[in-house]
Amino acid sequence: KAGVTQTPRYLIKTRGQQVTLSCSPISGHRSVSWYQQTPGQGLQFLFEYFSETQRNKGNFPGRFSGRQFSNSRSEMNVSTLELGDSALYLCASSFAGTGDYEQYFGPGTRLTVT
Amino acid sequence: LAKTTQPISMDSYEGQEVNITCSHNNIATNDYITWYQQFPSQGPRFIIQGYKTKVTNEVASLFIPADRKSSTLSLPRVSLSDTAVYYCLVVSPYGFGNEKLTFGTGTRLTIIP
Numbered sequence: 001k002a003g004v005t006q007t008p009r010y011l012i013k014t015r016g017q018q019v020t021l022s023c024s025p026i027s028g029h030r031s032v033s034w035y036q037q038t039p040g041q042g043l044q045f046l047f048e049y050f051s052e053t054q055r056n057k058g059n060f061p062g063r064f065s066g067r068q069f070s071n072s073r074s075e076m077n078v079s080t081l082e083l084g085d086s087a088l089y090l091c092a093s094s095f096a097g098t099g100d101y102e103q104y105f106g107p108g109t110r111l112t113v114t
Numbered sequence: 115l116a117k118t119t120q121p122i123s124m125d126s127y128e129g130q131e132v133n134i135t136c137s138h139n140n141i142a143t144n145d146y147i148t149w150y151q152q153f154p155s156q157g158p159r160f161i162i163q164g165y166k167t168k169v170t171n172e173v174a175s176l177f178i179p180a181d182r183k184s185s186t187l188s189l190p191r192v193s194l195s196d197t198a199v200y201y202c203l204v205v206s207p208y209g210f211g212n213e214k215l216t217f218g219t220g221t222r223l224t225i226i227p
Binding site: 102103107 | 201
């Protein structure tokens with residue numbers, strides 16, 4: 001079956017702008033999680049959505065938000081971009097989320113903020 | 115949250131067994147340990163998950179001692195394609211749908227021909 005897909009793969013934005021990233025999970029998976037990966041901070045958890053509800057959130061400012069649609073596809077939005085938001089943003093899906101830690105990751109979206 | 119520590123890098127020759135240890139001194143009773151592998155320009159890939167003692171699948175084994183303060187990922191007979199970054203992940207369930215996910219710093223494993 002098809003894996004997790006993320007669009008776009010690469011993005012260049014200017015400081016102060018906002019950006020929306022998209023993630024399509026594996027068919028049948030209801031949980032979608034988002035991560036930020038940078039050389040300095042490593043892999044950091046942003047938030048998780050399950051059945052259109054955010055049920056888990058990491059320690060990121062409110063500029064980072066997300067949502068999930070009825071078909072389990074998810075979007076992540078970052079408003080008022082800062083230089084430090086430059087990172088690889090990864091999306092992962094799993095069947096149930098809770099107690100199911102086998103997540104399938106997408107290839108990521110490389111965001112560069114100038 | 116359980117903080118994890120891994121070696122920054124390791125080298126090994128092809129055909130050898132490689133053991134990567136993750137330290138998680140303040141692991142909680144209900145925490146699980148999961149390992150992921152990541153190649154450049156790709157998302158992490160699930161390898162194995164365990165709670166205690168030993169777990170084995172077709173690609174790796176995971177050893178967790180009784181005190182659970184550390185865990186060891188064992189890769190048998192590595193090949194060049196095993197060159198990657200390996201992450202130890204402690205999942206801390208605080209209640210239904212409230213897991214906190216703590217990735218380790220990652221170990222860059224280089225396999226030498």
